[in-house]
Amino acid sequence: MVVDSVAAVKSAKSYVAAPRRGPVTRILENEGWFAFFLLLPTAVLLGLFMAYPFIEGVLLALSDAKVGVPGNFVGLQNFAVLLNDSIFRIAVWNTVLYTAVTTVFKLALGLWLALLLNRHFRGKAVTRAFVLLPFIIPTVLSTFAWKWMFDPTFSVINWTLFHLGIIRTRINWLSDPGLALVSVIIVNIWRGVPFYAISLLAGLQTINPELAEAAAIDGARPWQRFRYITWPLLLPVTMVVVLFSVIQTFADFQLVYVLTGGGPANATQLFATYAYQIGVGTGLLGQGAAISLAMFPVLLVVVVVQLLYIRRVEIH
Amino acid sequence: MIEGARWRRWIFFNLPLTLFVIGLLFPFYWMVVTTVRPDAELYRPWMAPNYTPFWTLHPTLDHIRYLLDETLFSRWMLNTFFISVLATAISLFCGLLAGYALSRLKFPFAGSLGTGIFITYLVPQTLLFIPLADVIRNFRLGDTPWALILTYPTFLIPFCTWLLMGYFKAIPRELEECARIDGATRWQAMVYIVFPVAVPGILSAGIFAFTLSWNEFIYALVFLSSPEQKTVSVGITSELVRGDVFYWGSLMAGALLGSVPVALIYSFFVEYYVAGITGSVKG
Numbered sequence: 001m002v003v004d005s006v007a008a009v010k011s012a013k014s015y016v017a018a019p020r021r022g023p024v025t026r027i028l029e030n031e032g033w034f035a036f037f038l039l040l041p042t043a044v045l046l047g048l049f050m051a052y053p054f055i056e057g058v059l060l061a062l063s064d065a066k067v068g069v070p071g072n073f074v075g076l077q078n079f080a081v082l083l084n085d086s087i088f089r090i091a092v093w094n095t096v097l098y099t100a101v102t103t104v105f106k107l108a109l110g111l112w113l114a115l116l117l118n119r120h121f122r123g124k125a126v127t128r129a130f131v132l133l134p135f136i137i138p139t140v141l142s143t144f145a146w147k148w149m150f151d152p153t154f155s156v157i158n159w160t161l162f163h164l165g166i167i168r169t170r171i172n173w174l175s176d177p178g179l180a181l182v183s184v185i186i187v188n189i190w191r192g193v194p195f196y197a198i199s200l201l202a203g204l205q206t207i208n209p210e211l212a213e214a215a216a217i218d219g220a221r222p223w224q225r226f227r228y229i230t231w232p233l234l235l236p237v238t239m240v241v242v243l244f245s246v247i248q249t250f251a252d253f254q255l256v257y258v259l260t261g262g263g264p265a266n267a268t269q270l271f272a273t274y275a276y277q278i279g280v281g282t283g284l285l286g287q288g289a290a291i292s293l294a295m296f297p298v299l300l301v302v303v304v305v306q307l308l309y310i311r312r313v314e315i316h
Numbered sequence: 317m318i319e320g321a322r323w324r325r326w327i328f329f330n331l332p333l334t335l336f337v338i339g340l341l342f343p344f345y346w347m348v349v350t351t352v353r354p355d356a357e358l359y360r361p362w363m364a365p366n367y368t369p370f371w372t373l374h375p376t377l378d379h380i381r382y383l384l385d386e387t388l389f390s391r392w393m394l395n396t397f398f399i400s401v402l403a404t405a406i407s408l409f410c411g412l413l414a415g416y417a418l419s420r421l422k423f424p425f426a427g428s429l430g431t432g433i434f435i436t437y438l439v440p441q442t443l444l445f446i447p448l449a450d451v452i453r454n455f456r457l458g459d460t461p462w463a464l465i466l467t468y469p470t471f472l473i474p475f476c477t478w479l480l481m482g483y484f485k486a487i488p489r490e491l492e493e494c495a496r497i498d499g500a501t502r503w504q505a506m507v508y509i510v511f512p513v514a515v516p517g518i519l520s521a522g523i524f525a526f527t528l529s530w531n532e533f534i535y536a537l538v539f540l541s542s543p544e545q546k547t548v549s550v551g552i553t554s555e556l557v558r559g560d561v562f563y564w565g566s567l568m569a570g571a572l573l574g575s576v577p578v579a580l581i582y583s584f585f586v587e588y589y590v591a592g593i594t595g596s597v598k599g
Contacts, residue, residue, distance in 0.1 A: 025501050031421055034502050038417035039429070042410040042473050046436060049448065050470045057447035109336075116333045127337060129586045134340050136582045136589065138531045140549040141571035145343040148350060148564055156346065156369045159362035170363070194340065195593065202594035244438075251440030254533040258553065272442035272534070279446040280538055289446045296443065303438050307431065 060289035067283035078290035088291065091269040094181060098270060099249045102188045107242060109189065110196025115226075117197065118204045128198070135194040143258040146187045150174050150259070177267040180260050184268050187255055196241055203237030204230070236313050243306040247299055271295045350568035351379055358565055379565030380573070389570055391544055392551035397577065399461050399547065400529035403468035407525050408518065410469065411476025416506055418477065419484040420492075430481070437474035441534050449538050463539040464547070468529050475528070476521040479595045483517030484510065516588065517595070523585050524592040530578050548574040 028034050061078055065071025082088045117128055134142060149157055150173035161167045173183045207230060215225050253272035256262060262269040262277060269277075271291060279288015350358065352375040360367055383389045417423075418430045448467060449458075457463040487510055495505040511518070536547045543555060552570040556563045582589060 025503070028503055029501060031502075032423045035417040035421040035423040035426070038413040038421075042414040042433075042477065045406070045410060045466070045469050045473060049451070049467050050436060050439065050444065053444045053448040053451050056451060057444055060447050060450065112332065113336050116329060116336070119329065121329075125586075127333070128590075129583070131337065131340055132586075132589065133344060133579075133582075135593075136527060136578060137344070137575045138533075138549055138578065140533050140553060141574050142343055142347075144552070144567055144571050145347045145350075148562075148568065149343065149346055153361045154359065155362055159367060159369050162362070190340065190343070193336075198590055198593050202590070247438055247440060251442045253442045254549075257533075257537075272440075275442065275446065276534070276538075280449075285446060285450070292443055292446055295440075299438070299440070299443070303435055306438070307434070 057289050057293060060286050061293045063286045065285040067285060071286055074286070078287050079294070081287065082290060082294065087266050087269060088274065090266050091271055091274040091291075092294075094268060095250060095270045098181065098185060098188070098252070099246055102185050102192060102249055103242060103246055105185075105189045106192040106196050106245060107238070109193045110241075111200055111238075113193060113197035114200035114204055115230075117201050128201075132194045132198055134191050135198075139191060139254050140258055142191070143187060143255050146183075146190075147174070147259055150183055174260050175264055177264050180264060180267045184256055184259055187259065188249065188252065191255070192245060192249070195245065199241045200234065200237060203234050207233045239309055240306065243302055243309075247302055250298060250302075251295060347568045347572045350564060351572050352376060353565065354378065355565060379563075379569040382563070383566045383569045383573070387555055387566070387570075388543055388546075388551060389548075389573070392546050392548045393574070393577075395461060395545065396530060396547040396549075396574075399464045399468070400526050402461075402465045403472060403529045404522055404525040406465070407469045407472035407476050408522050410473045411480055411521060412511065412518065414473070415477045415480035416484055416510065419481040420489075420510070433474050433477050436470070437478050439471070441471060441532070445534050445538050448535070452539050458539060459541050459545055461545065464529075464532070464536055467535055467539070468532060472525045472528060475596060476525055479521045479524070479592060480514065480517050482595050483514045487513050516591070519585065520588040520592040520595065523581055523588055524596075526581065527578050527589075 028037065060071075062073055062075060063071040064074045064077070113131065117124065117131070121127075149155060152158070152170050152172045152175065155170070155173065157173070158167065158170050161171070171179065174180050211229050211233075212225050215229055220228070251272055252270060253276065256268050256270055256273050257276070260268045262273040266274075271294065275288050275291035278284050278291060282288075349370070349372060353372045354374050354376045355378075357368070357372055357374065362369070414433070418426060418433065452458050452463045452467070457466065491513070492505045492509055495509045496502075500508070531549075532547075533549050536550045537553070540546050540550065543551070546554070548570070552567060552574065556567045556570060
């Protein structure tokens with residue numbers, strides 16, 4: 001009783017102290033103004049370094065600006081040039097292929113790895129931690145390790161394949177136009193699988209194991225349990241992960257820049273690497289900005305699909 | 317659990333998992349071996365009979381010594397660290413405030429602003445790097461660390477905001493209302509009541525933002541030009557590759573040492589990383 005009354009007196013004091021508030025506090029007590037001030041720093045930074053560059057980018061893409069030359073308004077000329085640019089067409093095709101193939105493999109392998117990691121075994125936490133490493137370590141740095149592994153003369157991959165009896169002569173991984181894109185795709189899959197696996201594993205862990213057990217008792221085979229229970233319940237997470245990864249892959253730059261620089265003979269040229277080559281390498285800012293912006297419609301479609309999907313899931 | 321005979325467990329579980337682990341980790345092992353391998357062994361063709369790929373009998377620290385003495389590597393590390401820490405701090409500050417406003421306050425256009433943040437979250441760096449380089453030049457920030465410290469938040473803030481919104485939504489409103497009844501201002505209730513409860517989320521967002529900054533490449537490549545301003549990734553790419561000559565030993569040493577800070581943080585906060593990844597795709 002005594003303790004209670006002491007506490008009451010203490011809090012009563014703070015009640016008295018509270019109403020003395022300055023003008024700033026009074027404005028901040030208004031919910032709308034409070035929200036405004038909280039969002040202000042974000043709005044300033046994103047406005048200056050995202051919205052403004054975006055407008056600037058559209059204007060650049062409509063001009064013939066070069067490095068050091070402001071350039072004039074030329075309308076859609078840059079885009080018209082792109083339509084007839086055979087390298088641009090190669091870059092578009094490569095980007096689509098690169099995104100589609102890597103996404104399929106990353107999803108399949110990532111799901112497989114997630115299912116393996118979802119079991120109970122000794123050293124599970126450590127294994128999970130190590131498996132995520134390719135995703136955590138800076139991409140450029142790990143890609144250099146791959147570049148060294150792909151070196152035709154000193155390649156450990158060639159050595160291994162040779163001694164397994166799979167190949168007879170050396171393989172020029174990065175300098176063969178047909179193989180270069182395959183090599184780039186392999187590295188992208190290697191880097192992306194952990195992200196898929198860990199995200200999907202988190203999704204798997206929310207699925208009640210009793211569902212699968214009940215199905216097992218009813219005589220469902222492992223494949224049926226996966227097909228009719230795990231997969232439908234995992235679908236929402238899978239969708240979001242895939243859409244995220246598609247955006248990242250579609251706009252990828254660093255991996256190709258380090259491995260091949262877009263070569264040989266533009267065989268691995270993507271949107272971003274070509275934009276860099278034209279915009280920064282050659283200094284044709286307008287043309288480069290146009291190539292970058294050409295990605296925008298595709299990205300927009302993916303984002304809209306994602307938003308619609310998330311909204312649909314939220315409603316259900 | 318895989319039911320049935322022991323061999324089934326081997327075929328369907330142990331074998332594939334082992335292959336996955338080896339495949340995912342081998343490039344890192346390769347980095348380590350290359351770092352300590354002397355040049356004489358390094359440039360021995362794989363066709364040569366005495367090619368020993370998986371180990372070396374004469375480990376050397378020459379490549380690391382070259383990297384530290386003959387290049388600006390330690391400078392690049394410091395630059396990257398400085399830039400990553402500041403960019404993360406700015407992004408966490410902005411993300412905390414914005415995330416709180418968007419998840420817990422009622423005001424006009426709250427919903428569409430939340431959607432807007434989500435869309436900016438999905439904008440890849442490669443979409444804007446050319447006009448952004450122009451903007452950086454106009455603001456006279458070119459070739460300074462501030463070019464990166466101020467532009468990294470464009471992809472870090474949306475990420476932090478999105479991640480923290482998830483954490484804030486899970487905190488019961490009653491907690492805040494109690495503080496408000498006791499006389500706390502809105503600001504106090506936010507800073508002293510809600511933020512402390514969201515500490516795990518803040519930690520997740522922070523270490524993830526730090527890693528993303530350390531990882532960033534194209535902005536650093538385009539906005540910085542003098543060797544002593546570069547970050548680790550760009551420095552290694554441009555200074556250890558001269559024309560067609562690759563200094564492979566030092567390159568791998570640089571890649572290895574350049575990964576250490578991120579790997580260290582990662583090893584201490586694995587759970588927060590996992591929470592960050594899963595939170596970033598859920599929302």
